[in-house]
Amino acid sequence: MSLSSLLVPAILFFALGMFACLIKSDLKFPPDMHKMIVIYLLIGIGLHGGKALAGSDMGSAIPAVWAALAFGCGLPIIAYIILRALGKIDPLNAAAISAHYGSVSAGTYMTAVAFLAGIGVTYEAYPVIMLAIMESPAIMIGLVLAGYSRRILGGASKTDKGMMKHLIIDAFTNGSILLLFGSMAIGWVVSDASYNKIEPFFELIFMGALCIFLCDMGMEAGKRLSEFKSVGIFLVSFGVAMPLIGAACGLFVGHFLLGYSVGGITLVTVLAASCSYIAVPPAMRLAVPEANPSFYLTLSLGVTFPFNVVVGIPSYYAAAQYLHATYYPW
Amino acid sequence: MSLSSLLVPAILFFALGMFACLIKSDLKFPPDMHKMIVIYLLIGIGLHGGKALAGSDMGSAIPAVWAALAFGCGLPIIAYIILRALGKIDPLNAAAISAHYGSVSAGTYMTAVAFLAGIGVTYEAYPVIMLAIMESPAIMIGLVLAGYSRRILGGASKTDKGMMKHLIIDAFTNGSILLLFGSMAIGWVVSDASYNKIEPFFELIFMGALCIFLCDMGMEAGKRLSEFKSVGIFLVSFGVAMPLIGAACGLFVGHFLLGYSVGGITLVTVLAASCSYIAVPPAMRLAVPEANPSFYLTLSLGVTFPFNVVVGIPSYYAAAQYLHATYYPW
Amino acid sequence: MSLSSLLVPAILFFALGMFACLIKSDLKFPPDMHKMIVIYLLIGIGLHGGKALAGSDMGSAIPAVWAALAFGCGLPIIAYIILRALGKIDPLNAAAISAHYGSVSAGTYMTAVAFLAGIGVTYEAYPVIMLAIMESPAIMIGLVLAGYSRRILGGASKTDKGMMKHLIIDAFTNGSILLLFGSMAIGWVVSDASYNKIEPFFELIFMGALCIFLCDMGMEAGKRLSEFKSVGIFLVSFGVAMPLIGAACGLFVGHFLLGYSVGGITLVTVLAASCSYIAVPPAMRLAVPEANPSFYLTLSLGVTFPFNVVVGIPSYYAAAQYLHATYYPW
Amino acid sequence: MVLLSEILISMKRIEIVINEESLDDLLELLRGENVRGYTVIKKAGGFGSTGERDPDDYALQQNNVIVVLACEDEQAERVILAIHPKLKGFGGMCIMSDCQWTVGPAVSY
């Protein structure tokens, strides 16, 4: 894989956005534009996934579901232990940050899809299910970790049942998850003829729209990046190390347990390595008001997301390629 | 026609929107997104219609114009009589509600177009003229009915001439009507070569954009649906019965008087059966401030629109098919 | 060239927008929609230009750069002299207005591109560089002219160094310039395979999106047009004469100095004839607060822009054709 | 001054800032107290005991809403007493000041 494969337009637009932020340009996309593109992209990825799944063997999807749940529950616990043991981060901030790493970033996933498309690599239909499933469990684990932390801190362990329920309902009626699952279902059921009618809007122009989305994300990441100092060297390193740990788990699961192709392994790795900045932050703000939002937001948007987009994805792909070539288990 | 023809993506997205509202998801599309898509869809339908008309015999459009005017004036009067006689609805609310049923819903029309496209049925160029024409006359009739109602109520019959004029001007300078007529004219005059340059934007991706529009409309309809109770059983039944009455008129006119194909009859039927939620509500709010907006909005957005989209369109198509096969007058 | 070449959809939509404004329609596009389309169009034009440049001889771009700088510096000075000598316009208003005419309007440029595409005329890759370069120098010249004017007026010539620096930085970190240059660079470096993935979004549907942009611009121009009276007959004539002077310079430079094809000459002419309404107005508001914004905005948006779009572009094309046929220097 | 005093009524102006999700609850409460007029400004930001709230923040969008109402003194008293126990849930502020209402054709206070 040459350096030129990094010259994916989507990633270059991300860099352009960060650059704009760096030179303090007055470039600014309307906030609603971002929301609209996110809606569009989620539906597009869902429809595409649904259509692909309709042609797949659904029995084979079960392992993907289990892997998604394992990532969602396991990764936050690993993160929490690292933050507490190595970083001496206070329990509640540790809980809030951890939750983010069990969840996923649809933006990172789509960039990976663009990357694979750019170099012409195919992938399985199942990772998109994992994308949809992984948003929520991490929030639950975050709640559990926060409850545990509060007990450590000796505070009244009266976990607010009402809020617990509220958050769980939220996690499953969350707009982006609904869009993803909903459009997956629609992609699944509609006939090919019907799908072809909407394909130009949701697939043909998808990669271009993704560029605009990533340009905006670049600006957002750039803004957060400037808060590096307030976050401290340990947390910044954690923001780079944790996706690598996640990636290692992803590579292992994707290759040895799920037995996917190089493209599929790459996507599973990206899911495990990525970190939520949509569903989890508001949930943690509500559930762990004691935690400092600028910690988890800087880590998620300012460190892990750009790391994954610029360095991570190509590396994960290279690793998947290596693994697939070396330890071919079948 | 099988049930699978209901699996048009556009209609499924409408259902998804209603479902999101039902489970109280926090899914929410930016209001400006909706306005933008409406602008886009109106221009798209106008251009397409204009281009189709450019290739048609314009003399044959005259009957369509007459039919549109007849629907616009006749249907509100029928609605008013039913509301007053059967429902004992007070005169001013009856007037305001009636006006909505003489007008049309571009969203319903476009869903019908998507439905026909999905099953590969062609249609005449003229119904789009009817769509553009039918927005306004119903508003006038609404004003007349309101004036008549005020006289019944014995109130000072001083019809505010200034507002009357204001509303009539409004009805003809209304943004959506202008967009529809304007883009129809543009579609009409431009050369094929020019049209082909803009066709990808306005036609190729049209059906996909319509899905997002209908998803949003589903959420809006869902919101209104929850006000069922405050509206009462009679009005809800009226919201289902009135489109059926309109549809009967539409079927008759489309088949026997206009002599259209099955696709054309379906569209004429949809126009007669649909009910405005864009141009008429603000006009009625201004002209009949005594009427309760939650009545006409719940009926229009919460009852008649979803009924037409989910149940109406396929039924009207089936009826048109039956009619066309049975009473072929030529 | 027949009159029918005026029937470019983009220009017709501009006329529709002006018409809507004229009849005081309530048609209104969401402001964010406009911003979004501008972002999209700038990226599209930049990518397209960058791709074209990648296939061109870059040495040949140097003359275009010089021409751009010459226009940016020369035209405002010509404008200033005319405004002061013929119009007796007070120095500071003259300075502010002049600056606008040295800069360019991307909207006019894109309309010209649509016009050329509509009649199937090709053009060189270099004018897009000129478009990107010409935004800024005129602002500098405007600052110099304003400083000079203040000295004439005998006021304390303490030019606010801080603001000067601020404005110069602004001129080069300006969002639209950055987008244009950035996407040009991206279009330049990405492989054809990558470019083809984003081409449908940025090229295929470009002309259609431009129609919506121009419809909105038509409404904006129409609004400004109504302020004709407050601006006075001299300035309105200036708003028509100055683009003609710019066009004459553009024709000369495009044909004799740059030696472009008819399409290229037309674009160079349009650049010289057009007048900024995005980057320059806020800069002048800050740098020359004494000048009356309604003067330069009415001229730029209400007079010169519509003149160029409706009358100018076809005339410039006709003139370029004539020149190319008559004085073929090679 | 004679004219002015005839068209002005001494009233109270109440200004409430809460998070946007609680708006419906607040309005219900106000309607319960028979308030006949209020004005609502959405998408406000702010800072308070629960930290910063920014409607423009990308990942953590948090909107405040401002409700302004003018009413007669007793009405104001009732409103304040009704809102007071709920302030914790709404998480915001409520201030009252004197004002003078310009009488118009329709009464909405």
Next chain:
Amino acid sequence: MVLLSEILISMKRIEIVINEESLDDLLELLRGENVRGYTVIKKAGGFGSTGERDPDDYALQQNNVIVVLACEDEQAERVILAIHPKLKGFGGMCIMSDCQWTVGPAVSY
């Protein structure tokens, strides 16, 4: 306190809420009274004698606008007297209260 009293001037604060379509008429009226400063907040909602007005309603978008102006007492009197007969047309509210203006380099009241 000496310092403060030097930089504060006793003035009136007028707060007007009307429907957005009438804004131009109101501003013209204010300019007619030589008002030299005002602040405008658009897209407000509210409730009054004509029912609810919600800028976010899908089919029945109705925007209020809030205009706040600080001015000297006589000016305020003139403004109130000028607005009073028009309130019906504008359909809204107009309240006045006391305030203290912090003097700045430029006078805009």
Next chain:
Amino acid sequence: MVLLSEILISMKRIEIVINEESLDDLLELLRGENVRGYTVIKKAGGFGSTGERDPDDYALQQNNVIVVLACEDEQAERVILAIHPKLKGFGGMCIMSDCQWTVGPAVSY
């Protein structure tokens, strides 16, 4: 009335209007004065000594921002004294009036 006087505290309400670009500077200044609560309304328009400012203008978008804060009298004094010298740079207005704060569970003034 007994009840009311127990839950109301006499305070000052400060209302500042400046251009949106200066908001960060203003908030920094406020934080420097240990202000513990404020409310921010963006995208306001207005008119003042520097002419009209309209957030909806196509080519010349200029946004004002309104910052409202309620605080105790001494705090208010400090804020006014701190803002006064900066008003020129911010280019706007700052007015203060009396108000009564409804005590709540959390103190944010």
